[in-house]
Amino acid sequence: MTALSANLQAVRARIESACHRAGRDPAEVRLLAVSKTFPADAVVEAAGEGQRAFGENYVQEGCGKVEQLAALGLEWHFIGPLQSNKSRLVATHFDWVHSVDRLKIAQRLSEQRAPQLAPINVCLQVNVSGEASKSGVAPGEVVELARAVSALPQLRLRGLMAIPEPTEDEALLRSRFALLRSSRDRINDVLALGLDTLSMGMSSDLDLAIAEGATIVRVGTAIFGSRTPPPDSNS
């Protein structure tokens, strides 16, 4: 068995046992394999092990893999910071975008998504860590952003995403994940959008995120190994 195959099995087992402990059905939690900085070959290998959904952070790198691997019919998620001048590439290459944190980007993605393609699935990135983090919409503003984004024709608003600040404090981390869940629940109460997605949890904390309701965990290192810094990360 290859290292990648063993890693994937171990991550799947972690997801299952976290679901068991939380009294959740493992079918509610999807594994997004974060392949940023790893070559297309690694994606092909993971696809051969049954992994279908892949996450990328950098626009050029991600679009290259999407094009190169188009024949495999994989599902591609853009999870990195998104600048306006790169939105067209994302709108034409990806199935999901997890990192929408302002209306202008959402409008551009909707306008640039070809009408013959299905709408892009979108999560709003929420800043659950306050001062400790820069990206994401403030929790107090997420309902209004959700209202505006849900009206855009070529987007399908699915839920919320967060990247809490790195910390060893498990109680703090859980409270960040819980804030994302309560924000999603509030949007559903106020706007009745039926948002079904909480994108939260990475290699080090997916178990805690599942305990707090994650429906997509974004896992890189635990599947592909540790990353060297990208050669040129001007995404």
Ligand SMILES: *Cc1c(COP(=O)(O)O)cnc(C)c1O
């Ligand atoms: C890199 C990255 C991940 C994966 O992180 P690991 O710690 O390697 O699992 C998940 N989400 C986002 C937004 C990332 O940038």
